[in-house]
Amino acid sequence: MNRRQVFPQMIGAGLFLLLMFGCATPATPTSLPPTVAPAIPTSTATAQPTAKPSPTRVQMPKRPGVEWRLVIISESTGWGLGTAFAKQIEKDVGVKVVVDSFAIGNLSAGEVLQVLQTGKGFSSRLEELPAALKRADVVVMFASPMLSLDAATTNNIESCFSGLVPTRCDPKNFEGYTAHLKGIWAQVIELRAGQPTILRAIDVASPFVRNWKRSQTFDACTVCWQGVSDSTRQAAEAYHIPFVSRYDAFNGPKHDQDPADSGYIGGDGIHPSNLADQLTSEMLARLGYEPTLPEK
Incomplete structure (x- = not known):
């Protein structure tokens, strides 16, 4: 049994599964190595090819009748983002x-x-993703750390949703997650083959701040959540990809605000509301629409 199958059993009914790892488990998981999956080739893990704004100021086509394809890569917190950002x-x-x-x-x-x-x-x-990326004009990505963390870090994060006091997450233990994210961006850039593309990275907000404060686990759980955010930021920076932090926007600069208090959480108490998706779209829009291109 692979990690995709056993991790939900460890969490049980915890809300962590609903937010970070989505709400639906695919019926036919792909076999992955039992600890960290998949292994990343050395060439992928080393920031090659890099991406940065084009020095020739190549512009995206904006003529009347032009069609852009927007690819969203995300777990369940991105369910409403595609529609919102497309409208923006x-x-x-x-x-x-x-x-x-x-x-x-x-x-x-x-x-x-x-x-x-x-x-x-x-x-x-999911197997349609490579083909979708080959024709993408805009790509927005956040993927969860499931299958990228060691057992100790997984247990620490699990504690934040089971009422137990976690050990502080060690930032070093997120290195595998960062490497996976860098590997994804490298593959995206390779698939785009030099075509003008807008690349954007996002992280994830926490809807559990109120619970953490009540259980006196806020400080420790915030460190764990920050580890996820830092990985997404670091992977994006490695390729000069603009980054939007939903964690900062919805939880505040000190990450001590509950986003539900501002209407950023939907009726299920877990996922972003329409308002949150709209705000995320506006933050992405403020980054502009200049393409990010592979370095020649």
Whole structure:
């Protein structure tokens, strides 16, 4: 039994599974190594190829009738983002946007990297991702740390949702997650083959601040959540990809605000509300629409 199958059993009914790893478990998971999956080739883990704003100021096509394809790679917190950001782009740029959403419950960085490296994924839908990226004009990505963390860090994070006091998460233990995210960006850039593409990275907010304060686990759990955010930021920075922090925006600069108090959490108490998706889209829009290109 692989980590994708056993991790939900460890969490039980915990809310962590619902947020970080989605709300639906695919019926036919792909076999992955038992600890960290998948292994990343040396060439992938070393920031090659890099991406940065084009020195020639190549522009995205914006003529009337032009169509942009927006690819969303995310776990369940991205379910509503594609529609919201597409509307924002259409408003700002005037092009027609077609959404190709790979916001899939339980989607982890390890699984995204595997399908980009091998073409094999836990579902036929996920296996369509490489082809979707080849024709993408805009890519927004966040994938969960499932299958990228060691057992100790997994247990620490689990404690934040089981009422136990976690040991502080060691930032070093997120290095595998960061490497997986870097590997994903490298594969995305390779698939785009030098075509102008807008690349954007995002992290995830925490809807559990009130519970953490009540159980006196706020400080320790915040360190764990920060580890996830830092990994997404570091992976993006390695490729000069602009980054939007939902954690900062919805939880405040000290990460001590409960986003539900501001209407950023939907009716299920877990996932981003329509308002949160709209705010995320506006933050992405403020980054502009200049493409990020591979370095020649």
